[in-house]
Amino acid sequence: MSVSVALASVELRDPTFISDLHLARNQPRTLQRFMQLAEELAPRRGELVILGDLFEYWAGDEEAAQGIGAVVGGVLRSLTRAGAAVYVMHGNRDVLLGDGFGRGTGAVFLADPCRTILAGEATLLSHGDAYCTLDTAYQAYRRRVRSPLWQRVFLSAPLAIRRALIGELRHFSEAGKKTKAAQIMDVTPEAIQQALRYAGVHRMIHGHTHRPDRHRFTVDGQAAERWVLPDWDLDGERKRGGYLQVKGSELTVTNFG
Amino acid sequence: MPTVRLKTTMGPITLELDHEHAPRTVENFLSYVRSGHYNNTLFHRVINGFMIQGGGFEPGMRQKPTGKSIQNEAGNGLKNNKYTIAMARTSDPHSATAQFFINVADNDFLNFTARDAQNWGYCVFGRVTAGTEVVDKIKGVATMRYGMHQDVPDQEVVIETAEIESD
Numbered sequence: 001m002s003v004s005v006a007l008a009s010v011e012l013r014d015p016t017f018i019s020d021l022h023l024a025r026n027q028p029r030t031l032q033r034f035m036q037l038a039e040e041l042a043p044r045r046g047e048l049v050i051l052g053d054l055f056e057y058w059a060g061d062e063e064a065a066q067g068i069g070a071v072v073g074g075v076l077r078s079l080t081r082a083g084a085a086v087y088v089m090h091g092n093r094d095v096l097l098g099d100g101f102g103r104g105t106g107a108v109f110l111a112d113p114c115r116t117i118l119a120g121e122a123t124l125l126s127h128g129d130a131y132c133t134l135d136t137a138y139q140a141y142r143r144r145v146r147s148p149l150w151q152r153v154f155l156s157a158p159l160a161i162r163r164a165l166i167g168e169l170r171h172f173s174e175a176g177k178k179t180k181a182a183q184i185m186d187v188t189p190e191a192i193q194q195a196l197r198y199a200g201v202h203r204m205i206h207g208h209t210h211r212p213d214r215h216r217f218t219v220d221g222q223a224a225e226r227w228v229l230p231d232w233d234l235d236g237e238r239k240r241g242g243y244l245q246v247k248g249s250e251l252t253v254t255n256f257g
Numbered sequence: 258m259p260t261v262r263l264k265t266t267m268g269p270i271t272l273e274l275d276h277e278h279a280p281r282t283v284e285n286f287l288s289y290v291r292s293g294h295y296n297n298t299l300f301h302r303v304i305n306g307f308m309i310q311g312g313g314f315e316p317g318m319r320q321k322p323t324g325k326s327i328q329n330e331a332g333n334g335l336k337n338n339k340y341t342i343a344m345a346r347t348s349d350p351h352s353a354t355a356q357f358f359i360n361v362a363d364n365d366f367l368n369f370t371a372r373d374a375q376n377w378g379y380c381v382f383g384r385v386t387a388g389t390e391v392v393d394k395i396k397g398v399a400t401m402r403y404g405m406h407q408d409v410p411d412q413e414v415v416i417e418t419a420e421i422e423s424d
Contacts, residue, residue, distance in 0.1 A: 004317065011405065045402075080401035081411065087404065103317060106411065108404030 002098030014046025019207025052091025080106030
């Protein structure tokens with residue numbers, strides 16, 4: 001990957017979880033809400049944990065020098081300047097976020113999945129796209145774009161070419177969504193179960209599917225749950241967004257829009 | 258009194274090491290200098306009004322491996338006064354390895370008062386004899402949180418080389 005270190009486990013004292021903001025140009029209200037959240041969080045000096053797809057696309061760390069990359073980078077940097085931590089997991093859209101972005105903002109990368117403890121309970125954090133196992137075409141694509149060799153080759157192309165290629169990929173992705181059955185675009189329960197079993201954990205928090213909910217089920221007879229984070233869009237017709245925090249011994253989601 | 262010169266991205270700092278009062282600490286520090294350990298490390302923890310700490314991480318906050326920890330020689334009469342250099346450590350009094358810090362104030366609370374975990378203090382083993390203005394520049398840099406690390410300079414302050422000037 002374009003990062004040298006990604007944490008497989010992380011200690012969190014006062015976390016706020018978000019994902020799937022898909023920030024790009026021309027989203028003033030969504031961006032504004034994100035800045036507002038950062039302002040609220042800064043004095044708490046806790047952790048902002050971003051579980052993937054912060055950006056709509058990321059063609060390489062040159063994006064940090066201009067446009068939305070620079071603006072969001074500035075927000076994250078002001079958070080770390082204030083003493084809060086920023087942890088970022090790669091999504092499927094911003095899989096190319098690299099060390100340049102991390103060092104410039106103070107953001108530290110998390111591996112997917114990443115393990116943590118919330119309110120005394122071991123919890124797995126993930127973007128979520130790894131568990132859409134019925135979407136075999138997507139999984140093949142995912143393996144490719146996460147391979148270090150592919151990334152090295154891709155990043156060696158000029159920025160303009162990379163952006164054009166990504167533009168095409170997004171076009172195919174959007175077109176594909178119209179024809180794919182809804183169920184293969186969601187996570188498969190077996191894949192989630194396997195992940196929890198393997199990690200020895202009974203709770204997961206993830207994003208990606210844009211289907212926020214709290215799902216309760218069992219793994220080998222034991223109660224388990226997964227929390228799905230809401231995606232954000234405060235500029236379109238269907239306003240949505242939110243974040244997850246720990247209040248005492250409970251996880252709570254705050255929705256806005 | 259051996260002297261060591263740090264060449265940093267913000268200027269040079271000359272350290273005079275007190276071999277008489279902290280022999281093992283000075284020997285330990287010099288061995289890291291000789292092996293080149295301090296070359297290309299950061300001042301990674303900077304707190305204005307308190308101290309600047311370095312010698313443990315490469316650019317990118319990659320931790321460098323170190324040697325064995327050393328016995329704490331605080332209680333040698335040397336105090337954590339402004340511009341002295343002392344060994345950094347964890348809460349275990351005898352856990353210092355390579356990281357050090359330069360005091361930018363008279364930090365009395367870091368001084369040895371008793372030979373137990375709470376009071377052993379931090380071992381001072383030398384002082385800055387040239388480049389105090391560089392120390393003053395470093396202490397004032399803007400800092401950020403980087404994951405678990407607080408007070409990380411957001412523009413990296415690198416110790417390019419550390420060399421023994423005189424034995």
